[in-house]
Amino acid sequence: MTLEEKVDQLIQLAVPFFEGASDAGQITGPMASLGITEQTVHNAGSVLGMAGAQETINVQRAHLERNRLGIPLLMMADIVHGFKTIFPVPLAIGCSWDLELAERSAEIAAKEAAVSGVHVTFAPMVDLVRDPRWGRVMESTGEDPYLNAEFGRAFVRGFQGADLAGDPDRVAACVKHFAAYGAAEAGRDYNTVDLSERQLREFYLPAYKAALDEGCEMVMTSFNTVEGVPSTGNAKLMRNLLREEWGFDGVLISDWGAVKELIPHGVAADEAEAALKSLKAGVDIEMMTACYTHHLADLIGKGEVEEALLDEAVLRILQLKEKLGLFDNPYRAADPEREKEIVFSAEHREAARELARKSSVLLKNDGLLPLKPSQRIAVIGPFSRSGDLLGPWSWTGSSDAVVRLSEAIRGKLSDPASLTVADGCGIESVTEEQLAEAVEAARNADAIVLALGENSDMSGEAGCRADIRLPEAQLELIRRVRRLGKPFAAVLFNGRPLDLHGVFEEANAVLEAWFPGSEGGLAIADLLFGDVNPSGRLTMSFPFSVGQVPVYYNAFNTGRPQGAPDAQVRYVSQYLDIPNEPLLPFGFGLSYTAFEYGQAELSSDTMTPDRPLTVTVRVTNAGSTAGVETVQLYVRDLSGEVVRPVKELKDYRQVTLQPGESQVVRFEIREEQLRYYHSDLSHSSDAGTFHAFVGSNSRDNAVLPFRLAK
Structure with missing residues (x-):
């Protein structure tokens, strides 16, 4: 590949740039100002927003006729909660607490997308969200790092399956937005994020890591800053943590225009510096700006960027195309006739x-x-x-x-x-x-x-x-x-x-x-009408007032909490005009029946790293209607090296009970579930006293004290 061909593999352009598309050539406004040559389009590596079996075939065929080396395009799109069969938004899916159904929804979305010519979906979004003013909370599964991680894994399994190379009905997943986009100040999109590294690792990073551990092929950068540096140009975040510490060797893509946005962020003087910083940070694909195309070859020629960094990026893109089987069949699963049978089927x-x-x-x-x-x-x-x-x-x-x-x-x-x-x-x-x-x-x-x-x-x-x-x-x-x-x-x-x-x-x-x-x-x-008994449970707290925001269940205590035995009337951490607590807490949800909890019990009052505890509780359907109860287990560390949340979800069970039926629900508490990030960023547990909580939500539960001995 020539230097220019390698550079152009790194650009992602929207559908109208490509011959064969129904709206080819209809580039207006900011898109027309990219300054993209016809040759760059012929060399481009991927398409944004491409879908429809015949159209993807047309675009791919026209591209291969013009690309000197016959390198196929990657077709990418935002298939977030369904393709033609639209499932509930991800925040709603989280409220099902049903990982199997979540995985099934992603599998169906992948099948419909794949037969329609899509190769990569920009999902799952696993950003931890605590501020409902932010519009993109609908794209996350909620405010809990454990639950977000579990759903992230489920969505990746559904999209990619067990054999992405051998199963053309699956698509590659792209976890987003890396990192901590859900913590945008004031709940305003594209805004600043300012977190300590300990907070970042403790609450915001686990769900991304879980998706990558499940084999997620791609990562998308976030628009926000992390430690004062925009993610897209953040070498510490992308190169050191994502690539080196976590070992991610897949494709890293910017969000729309994020490479060039390093300029208004104030960390790049011009497009050339934006390109330099993004490539050094490890960003392989630039979405919908042309900083790489316009400046990388010149930067390499001047010795300001090593060509080896460009080669690494191109190789990762080509390896994903190979994994998807595009060099053998550039049209992959795209099939107009099969598309008619599969998309929006009665089963889906x-x-x-x-x-x-x-x-x-x-x-x-x-x-x-x-x-x-x-x-x-x-x-x-x-x-x-x-x-x-x-x-x-x-x-x-x-x-x-x-x-x-x-x-x-x-x-x-x-x-x-x-x-x-x-x-x-x-x-x-x-x-x-x-x-x-x-x-x-x-x-x-x-x-x-x-x-x-x-x-x-x-x-x-x-x-x-x-x-x-x-x-x-x-x-x-x-x-x-x-x-x-x-x-x-x-x-x-x-x-x-x-x-x-x-x-x-x-x-x-x-x-x-x-x-x-x-x-x-x-x-x-x-x-x-009661044909189905409601069973959803909130995965994001409903505030009493917007003045509480952000309000979330797993918050830290203060030195002057309300309700403490020696608490004063006024000089405690409180509002004078509204409650501290949300109107409706994390985990809350009603049913047409009533569930009664027996006395929760621990197998022992002391656990060790080698001897976990068992928590048991009998749950009875005391009503006249069959229903599903989501039994939730929380833990609190009463004395940590740094402050610990008042509660943290550690596990849950969903049980279906007929009227009058009882079931004993069992949980195991293991030492690794009690680990957290200390002030020196070490990840371990501390010996001491803990509380386990078992109940129907984060507010209404029984307390069980125990000790961790080491």
């Missing part, structure tokens, strides 16, 4: 429906739910007839194919004519005529379902909000309906935890549906 839609049912969380219920088919039901609200249930990062999905919630509910009623439907308001606007229509629709109903929430553009990338309450138009709709004195359930469609003031205290029942995906309308109707 049923899996999406099952996951949507398990991802929804019942937040409140005074007995209104489940609804009865014989009731007269009014469905009111901006989501009553909306197809906007897919959520962000569902660009290949179809909102037209979504069964509307009102129609799904109509299908449950003994008399379909007993359903009345009204919009009531828009997402952010309302008129008196709309409110009057809503009141009229509700007037003769036995029960009302208010379908409320955010539209897809209000969360996701660049969807950050300082006020995370429902828009005032929807709060006014709630007030008008409440005046009728009729019972109503609020169903929430959204991509983040909300401040539920104006909703939670008014509604008789609240069901958090998130953005539930292609089959979401049908799934929510299943839950509302």
